[in-house]
Amino acid sequence: MLNLLKSDMYKIFKRMSFYVCLVLSLLAAGYTVWTFEDTIRNMYKKQYGAYASMLGLDFDSMTAKDFGITAWSVFSQSVSNAILLSAIFVTIFLTSEFGSGMCKSIILRGKGRVSYYLSKLVSSITVPIIYTLAICGVSFGIGAYRYQGAEWKEEYLKDYIIPLGWFALVTISWISVICMVCFLCRSSGFSMAINLGLVTILPGAIILAIMYAAKAWFNVTNIEFAKYWIGNYSNVSLYSGGMQNDEMMAMIYTLCGWFFVPMIIGILSFKCREIK
Amino acid sequence: MTEEKLQVCEDDDVLVRTKGLAKTYGNKKVLEDVDLEIKKGKIYGFIGKNGSGKTTTMRLILGLCKPSKGSVEISKDIKRSDISAVIEYPAFFPNMDAVTNMVTQCKALGVKNPKKVSCALLSLMGLNPKDRSKVKNFSLGMKQRLAIAMSLICKNDSSQPASNDSEGDKEVEKNSSDEDKGSSNENPTESLTNAEVNTDTEADLSLPDLQYPSVLLLDEPINGLDPEGIKEIREIILHLNREKGVTFLISSHILGELEKISTGFIVICNGKLAAQFDAKDLRKKVKGCIRLKTNNNSKAVEILINDLSISNYRTEDGEILIFDEGINTSDITKKMVENDLIIESINSETGNYEDYFIKLMGGN
Numbered sequence: 335m336l337n338l339l340k341s342d343m344y345k346i347f348k349r350m351s352f353y354v355c356l357v358l359s360l361l362a363a364g365y366t367v368w369t370f371e372d373t374i375r376n377m378y379k380k381q382y383g384a385y386a387s388m389l390g391l392d393f394d395s396m397t398a399k400d401f402g403i404t405a406w407s408v409f410s411q412s413v414s415n416a417i418l419l420s421a422i423f424v425t426i427f428l429t430s431e432f433g434s435g436m437c438k439s440i441i442l443r444g445k446g447r448v449s450y451y452l453s454k455l456v457s458s459i460t461v462p463i464i465y466t467l468a469i470c471g472v473s474f475g476i477g478a479y480r481y482q483g484a485e486w487k488e489e490y491l492k493d494y495i496i497p498l499g500w501f502a503l504v505t506i507s508w509i510s511v512i513c514m515v516c517f518l519c520r521s522s523g524f525s526m527a528i529n530l531g532l533v534t535i536l537p538g539a540i541i542l543a544i545m546y547a548a549k550a551w552f553n554v555t556n557i558e559f560a561k562y563w564i565g566n567y568s569n570v571s572l573y574s575g576g577m578q579n580d581e582m583m584a585m586i587y588t589l590c591g592w593f594f595v596p597m598i599i600g601i602l603s604f605k606c607r608e609i610k
Numbered sequence: 611m612t613e614e615k616l617q618v619c620e621d622d623d624v625l626v627r628t629k630g631l632a633k634t635y636g637n638k639k640v641l642e643d644v645d646l647e648i649k650k651g652k653i654y655g656f657i658g659k660n661g662s663g664k665t666t667t668m669r670l671i672l673g674l675c676k677p678s679k680g681s682v683e684i685s686k687d688i689k690r691s692d693i694s695a696v697i698e699y700p701a702f703f704p705n706m707d708a709v710t711n712m713v714t715q716c717k718a719l720g721v722k723n724p725k726k727v728s729c730a731l732l733s734l735m736g737l738n739p740k741d742r743s744k745v746k747n748f749s750l751g752m753k754q755r756l757a758i759a760m761s762l763i764c765k766n767d768s769s770q771p772a773s774n775d776s777e778g779d780k781e782v783e784k785n786s787s788d789e790d791k792g793s794s795n796e797n798p799t800e801s802l803t804n805a806e807v808n809t810d811t812e813a814d815l816s817l818p819d820l821q822y823p824s825v826l827l828l829d830e831p832i833n834g835l836d837p838e839g840i841k842e843i844r845e846i847i848l849h850l851n852r853e854k855g856v857t858f859l860i861s862s863h864i865l866g867e868l869e870k871i872s873t874g875f876i877v878i879c880n881g882k883l884a885a886q887f888d889a890k891d892l893r894k895k896v897k898g899c900i901r902l903k904t905n906n907n908s909k910a911v912e913i914l915i916n917d918l919s920i921s922n923y924r925t926e927d928g929e930i931l932i933f934d935e936g937i938n939t940s941d942i943t944k945k946m947v948e949n950d951l952i953i954e955s956i957n958s959e960t961g962n963y964e965d966y967f968i969k970l971m972g973g974n
Contacts, residue, residue, distance in 0.1 A: 341718035345703070348710050435701030439760065440718050442672040442697070444690030608675040 335449040338440070342457035351426050352461070355419040356468060363412035363469040367476045370408050371398045404483025406490045409474035410498050413466050417505055417568055420462035421512050421529045427461075428454055428516035429525050438609045451601050455513050462505035470498065500585070504567045507592040508533065511564065514596035517604050537565030564592040617683040623649050625688060625825050625857055626671055630680035633666050633881075640666050641881045643680070648825060648859055650685075653851050655868030656861035658878035659971050664861045667878065668697055668827050671859075688824045691719065691765060695827035700757030704746035708732055708756050709739055715763050727763065730820055735759040736842055750834030758831060758843070762850075764821045822850060828860045832867060844871055869963050877970040884970045898960040900932040900939055905952040917945050929955075 346352055366373075378393050378401070379386075386393060431437040431454070440450060478484040512529045519525040541560050548554040560566050561584055577585070621627070626648040633641040641663045648654060658664045669675050671682050672695055684690065702711045712728030721727050729739035735755040745756060831847075832840045848871055850856040859876070862868050868875070875892060877884040887895070904910040907930055914920040914932065918941060922933040932942070939956050946953050 337720040338718050341714050344717050345714050348706060348714075350705065430703065434703050435699060436703065436714070438674060438697065439695075439701040439715065442674055442693070442695055443719055444673075444693075445718070608669075 335446075335453050338445060338449055338453035339457055342453050343460070346427060346457060346461065349423075349427065351423055355423040356465060359412075359415045359419040359465050359469055360472045362415045363473045364476050366412040367408045367473045368480060370411060370477075371401065371403055371481070374401045374403065398481040399483070403477075403481045405474050405477035405481060406483065406486075406494050408477040408481065409470050410494055410501070412469050412473055413498070413501055414568055416462045416465040416469055417508050417533055418530075420458075420465055420505065420509065421533045422526070424458045424461055424509060424512050425516055425526045425529050426522065428458065428513060429520060429522035432520040432610075433522060441609055447605050448601055451513075451517065451597075451604050454517075455510065455597060455600075458509045458513055459506050462509060463502060466498070466502065466505065500567075503589050504564065507564050507589045508568070510593045510596045510600075514600035514603075517600045520610075533565070533568075537563060562588050562591070564588065617681050618686045620686065622685075622687075624683075625650050625685045626693070627683045628667070628671065628680060629683065631667065631670055631677050631682065632679035633663075633670060633675070634678040639881055641670070641677075644878070644881075644883045646876050646883055646886055648857060649874070650857055651851070651855055652873045653847065653858040653860065653871050654874045654876050655865075655872035656859050656876050656878070657863075657865065657868065657967055657971065658861075658884075660863075662878050662971065663881040664878055665698060665829055666881075668695060668829060668859070668861065671827065672697065692824040693827070694761040694764070694823035694825070695829070696754075696757045696761045696831060697827065697829045700753045702745050702753070702756055702760065705744055707742045707744055708737055708748075708759075709742075711745060711756065712760060712763065715760050719763055720765050721763060727820060731759040731762050732756070734762070734846065736839075751836060751839045754831065754834055755839070755843075758828070758846075761826060761828075762822055764823045822854045822856050824855075825857045825859070826850075828858065830862055831860060832862060832864060840867060847871055865964050865967055875967075877967065879971050892963065892966075896963050896966045898933075898958065900937065900942065900956065900958050902930045902932065902942060902946075902956050903928060903954040904930075904946060905954065909949070910946060910951055913945050913949050913951070914942070918942065 375393050375396065378396075382389070382391070383393075437450070441447060474484070511532065515528050515532070516525045519528065541563055544559045548557065548559065567585055567588065624647050628644055628646050631641055631644040631646075632639070644663070644667060646667075656664050656667075666675075670677050672693065673682075673690065674697075684693070702708075703714070706714075709725065709728050709732065712732060713724045716724030716727055732739040735758055737752060737755050737759065745753065748756065828847075832843055835843060844867065847858060847860070851858060860868065860872070869889075869892075873889050874887065875889065876886045902910065907925060907928065910930060911923070911925070914923065914930070918937060920932055920934045920937060924931050924933075939958050943953060943956060
């Protein structure tokens with residue numbers, strides 16, 4: 335499997351689409367960080383605009399420092415893009431193996447299908463991790479340049495670094511889902527449509543549909559289905575400031591479920607189906 | 611977890627054997643009870659009509675699909691990784707160049723010195739390793755050559771000193787990393803010696819760490835090749851077979867080409883094995899004849915029967931067609947001249963393989 339993994343990593347770094355998605359994620363991150371002050375100002379205006387004169391505040395004249403914006407507070411603001419762009423790249427990467435016939439040419443040389451699947455999964459997992467780290471690095475750099483405040487404080491560990499670790503776990507689970515979809519569909523267009531749908535617009539609709547079905551057919555109203563939906567954990571700011579134990583356990587179970595169940599489905603399907 | 615379990619064939623001579631191989635898709639029987647043997651060192655022409663089950667047989671041998679019935683046995687002397695193939699269509703990443711495509715495959719198979727091996731195999735197949743253009747821009751023939759080059763990649767022996775391997779690769783890697791950084795003038799092959807990047811086939815084949823698969827299954831390998839390309843591929847196949855002991859199973863509809871290189875034939879018709887025989891048997895099965903025309907054919911027939919003991923003949927359109935074996939035109943000419951007969955024409959014709967195969971394939 336190590337050889338397959340080496341080959342997959344080599345392929346990832348030789349693919350132009352990897353760098354295109356990386357650049358897009360960095361541009362999005364750069365834009366988000368650069369305009370973060372205006373975003374916060376507009377948010378404040380929207381929320382507290384009516385009371386601004388009563389409170390003696392003039393949001394237009396407030397600086398980033400007044401809003402508490404530092405390089406650290408912006409460094410993980412855009413990491414959600416890593417999931418979207420990883421979904422795009424990983425879908426291209428995995429389905430191209432089927433489209434080009436390379437999957438066939440590896441399997442026919444006696445490489446095990448489980449090894450093949452796991453190699454693809456592990457190599458794909460590195461993609462959002464690289465994107466996340468690159469986004470954080472660029473965001474921090476731009477944040478440090480634009481907003482200053484790059485000095486380290488102990489509470490940042492809990493507020494910004496640990497949440498990033500949780501986010502990494504979420505991305506790993508996402509990749510497992512994306513990988514399963516690619517191995518099930520095999521066609522690039524179909525896989526791309528499903529994966530993009532999953533990471534963007536479908537989650538809300540799926541949760542609503544599940545809740546409706548549970549209520550209508552089983553009269554179940556007391557289960558928070560949203561709590562067990564992987565998309566629910568995709569926002570890094572959720573973990574800022576720490577989590578309660580029960581929240582953390584629910585999250586760990588959810589992420590493990592979303593990692594292992596798709597992985598098992600993907601492996602079983604790949605083992606059983608023919609390779610065209 | 612790396613290699614799928616296989617049934618072992620105990621026969622020393624046989625590399626791959628199928629036993630009662632059958633494949634059914636829904637209600638459609640694609641293959642039925644196919645028993646074939648691929649013996650060591652041979653080149654098999656795999657013949658059958660479109661949809662007769664050639665590719666399915668190959669796919670089953672390669673483990674790309676599971677048989678509905680029967681089994682595939684592989685010699686104890688080889689591993690599944692020793693069986694390679696170009697099947698259905700050439701497999702590669704169209705947006706990568708040939709060397710990168712080759713290196714991905716080398717890495718996946720655990721080949722040492724992946725760039726060196728890739729360049730050598732590309733040169734062997736008549737492709738320029740220095741050509742950095744994307745494979746999608748290749749002609750059909752070049753794609754076919756690349757696919758064969760990729761199928762020739764085989765895990766090389768670890769018997770070579772590790773230091774040599776790493777040194778060689780270091781040199782190539784150094785060059786390659788320069789290239790990856792955007793220097794288009796640099797090339798991984800530039801660090802190789804002249805002999806190693808020489809486009810001369812002999813030089814490339816003699817690379818010390820270049821190993822080849824034991825069995826190579828080629829599905830329509832000469833599709834899209836120009837006559838010169840066909841000749842080159844034929845020569846490479848023959849060289850690999852004779853010098854490196856690679857056994858081939860080649861499916862093709864170009865019977866003339868198969869006849870030139872095959873030492874055995876496997877004919878499949880409507881999912882059933884129609885015949886498997888050696889090339890020398892084919893020559894017996896497809897008899898040639900000598901066509902003779904004299905100024906007196908009836909006297910000539912008498913001479914042939916009495917003096918040359920010919921028994922298998924017929925007359926047709928004023929000519930005598932002689933099918934007996936072991937008789938040649940010079941013997942006949944000598945006898946005719948001795949008996950004062952004037953030979954108007956005499957020529958030796960080889961048998962019509964094409965008709966024979968078409969008949970075996972279930973055609974008219």
